[in-house]
Amino acid sequence: MDVVDRLLGKKTTEGNGHLPEDAGLITDAASLTAQRTPWQSVQLARELRRPHSIEVIDGLFEKFQELHGDRGYRDDPAVVGGIAELDGVGPVVVVAQQRGSTTEENIARSFGMPYPEGYRKAIRLYRMAEKFHLPLVTLVDTPGAYPGPEAEERGQAEAIAKSIATMCGLQTPIVAIILGEGGSGGALALAVGDVVLALQNAIYSVISPEGAAAILWRSATEAERAANALKLAASDLLRLGIVDGLIPEPAGGAHTDPQATIGAIKSALIVQLDRLGRIPIADLLAARYERYRHIGVVVEPLPGAVPVAKKEPFWRRIMRPA
C-alpha cells in the first residue's frame, strides 16, 4: 500500500480521513506469529463450512441485485456478480467466485471453477463499474479455472488473459479480497486490484499443492511438502508483497464465527474504498501499474561485473550419460 499512501500524503497511521487507516488489518508480516502450517491453511481455506462468496456478499452489502450472463453464451453459476450498497460508500459493483457448501451445490457451481463465459461475465461487470463510476470489489475463491475440453474450445486462456488485462486498465478503484483458495490464473482473473487483501487463512498459489506434488515430486501424496515449498499461505503472500494486508479470522478459522469474519472484511473494505476514492483516477492507474511492476525477484549485476557463463563444449554434452 506504499504507493497509495504516498499519493494520499499519508504520514500517520490515522491518515487524513475520519476512519482509522488500517482498521484491524494486519499489514506487518513481522508481527505475525506462526499459528498454522501452510498445509493447515490449505485445509481451512477449503473448509466446506467456510463462509463463501454469496454469504459474504449478503453480510457485507445491502440490497444486492445479481446480474446474470456474459451476453455471449450463457450464465456461469461459478461467477456471481451485480450491484450492491455498502455502508458509507454507496453502490459498488461486486464480482465473486462461488463454490458450494454441499456436494449438490458444488456440482451446480462446478466447484467454483469458472468457465470462459464466467470470466466474460466478470469483464462485462468490470466495464459497467467503469462506465458508471462505481468502485469494484472482487471476492476470490476458486480451485482454478475449469480445465475441461468445452472450456478449451471456448477460449479459457483468452478469457482469463482479457480479464486480467481489463482490470489492469480499469478506470475505477478496485479492491480484491482472497476469501479462501486463490487457484492460479483462474483466481488472478478476478484479483488484480489497487489493494489486494486476503483472509488470514486464505491461500493463493501458482498451482495447487496436489498439482505441484504430482509434477515435481511425481507423487500426489507429497502435497503437504509442496504446500510448504510453494509459500502459498497468506502470511507468505504478505511478506512477498503479493497481498497488501490480511484480514484477521477468529482463532478457530472463519467458519467458527462467520459473522465476526464478515464484520472484519466489511470494516477493512470500507476503509480501503474510502482511501482509494480520494485518489485521482490517473494517479490510481499509475499506482496500480507500479504495484505489479515491482513484484518479482531478479538479480542484475552491474554491466560487465560478472563473466558470462560459457556454453558447455559439445564433447562434454555428448559424453554425459543420458
Add this chain to the structure above:
Amino acid sequence: MPFGRQRKEFPSHLWTQCPTCGEMLFNKQLVRNHNVCTKCDHHFRLGARERIELLVDKGSFTEHDTELTSGDPLGFSDQKPYPVRIQQSQAKSGEKDAAICGTAMIDENAVELAVMDFDFMGGSMGSVVGEKLTRAAERALANRTPLLIVSSSGGARMQEGTLSLMQMAKILGALHRLDEAGLPYFSILTDPTTGGVLASFASLGDIIFAEPNALVGFSGARVTSETIGEKLPKGFQRAEFVLEHGFIDQVVPRAQLRDRIAYFLNAFRPSARDLRWSL
C-alpha cells in the same frame, strides 16, 4: 521426450527420423530447412537463437538485459534446490533464463523482439521472464515501435510460486499501455504454448499467429482428459483446432513466418497523423 530436443542433445547422430512421415532426415539438411521436415513439413521445435536468426534482418539484433538472472525468493527445493536447477539449465543452454529480448529490424521495420526458450526449464515464466518481457514492452512504448513475442512455454514457473503468477499481471499491465498508445503487438505461438503464458500475453496479440501443429492450450491434456474421464479427440489443443475455434488469426508455416510478419508490420506502420506528435 519430444523428438526435436532429442536431436539437439545427441549431436553425434547424423540423422533424425520424422515422427509424422517416418522419413530419415540428415541433421544438416534439417537445420538448413529451419527444423522443418523436407518431405512432409512437420515442424520440429526451433531454438530461440535460431528463431531470432530466422525472423530478423541479418545482423540487426541487439540484445538487451543479458545479465538478468533468477533469485530464489522462496528458498525452493524439490528433487534439487532451485538455484542448482537454474545453474544446470544455464550450463546446458548457455542462456541466463527462458527469454531472449532485444531490438531488431524486420524488413527494415524497427521492432522489440522477445523470444521464449523452451530449452531453459521448459520455457517457464518466473520473475526474470516477467521482467524481461515487461522491459521489452516498455522499450517498445518508449521508442514507439511494435512488439513481437514468440512464445514457447509450459506456463508459469512453479519454483517461484505466486510471484510467477504475478508476472502475468505485470506483463499485461505493460501491454495495456502499448495498446492504449496504438502500437502493434504480435504474438507468435510455437510448440508448446500453454498454461499461464497462454492465459496472459500470448492470447492478446493484435495479430496472433501459430506454427502448424503447435500445442496451444490452457490446461495440460492430462488434466483435461482426467476431468472428463476419457481420451481427447485427435488434434485437440493443436494450432489448427485453436484457429477453428476462433482464438488465433492464422496458422503460418515457419518458412513464411518472417514475410507474413513483415506484411503486417508494413500495414500497421504509424500513419502521418501519428507521426505529427513525435515531431
